[in-house]
Amino acid sequence: MRILPQKKQLNFFVHVPKTAGTSFRDSLESNTCVISDYGDSRPQTSDIVQKWAYVKNDIYSLQQHIETKTSWLCGHVWLTKYSGLVPAENIATIVREPIERVISHYSHEMRWGMSDNMDLETFLRSSQAKNTQSRYLAGVPISLIGAVGITEDYENSLKLINHQFNTTLSNTLKNVNEDKARLRDALPQSAIQRIIEQNQKDIALYDQAKALQSQRLNFLEKGLPWTYMYAHVNERNEVSGIVFRSNNTSPISVRLYRENTILFDGEAAQYTSEFPDMNFSRGRYVGFTVKLTPSQLKTSEPFKLQCKDTLQTFYFNK
16 A cells, blocks of 8 residues: 655744744744744754755755654744745734834843944834834735734734644743833833834734734634635725635635625635735635726725625725
8 A cells, every 4th residue: 555645734933023932933842843044054043944045045945855744934034935835824923012022122132232332223223123023024914824923912822823723832921021111111202202103014013913813813712714814906996805714725705895885796716916925725716806986996985805604804995
């Protein structure tokens, strides 16, 4: 009898700095194989990553040489570096309240940074203090990512991640430092305001992550399947949407509303070319498009995209 090789599952954790990602990675290392990418020739970077991603510059072959049945790629890397290797639903990340994340990063730089001249003004001018979380996710909507945890709600985040990835990770949150709270109190209000002003994308991202987590926990409690949903109005004045579920090869039936008028009632089964670095299910046949009339474009009411079976809803504007 011929024994077929076991199918390998590769997951990907985008470790945004100062979001409790180290604690999450430590939990993974206690439960499964972790392959790390923290930069070229960095001591935390796994040998297999150093060889294939940096020396040979052949990321596709990296996946072929991972031998364990279930593995996690983890690291301080843009989401799009490895998103083509794994299904979109196999990607996880954690986000943090943006002001706290910037202050924590500054505290880390003061304690461990390589530069002796990293004062507050220098740090706030650096890219590390400007929408870091959004840049790590490289423009990919968080509603299309497998699981997005929240540092401030870490316990519930683990509950959702464990459910999505069939893991049993425990809460080992570390790096909690009371000095960081005192540092925020010591910062001038002008510095706090500057952090707010130059992190507007991260603030919007964080607010969306909180709303998604609340909705997803509600669906988990009710035993309803979670649907990955995103839609926007493109440059051709069309609503372009993406809808899919984990471990589901059937197209998802949806309705699109605006001002209680149904604009679309059908399946998300068209090919989508949006977010080309992402590996969507069904060979990317998870999309739909709706041409809008001039009158439909004029109204300021938000669009409502809704799954017909679970009533999960995604709101968006132009």
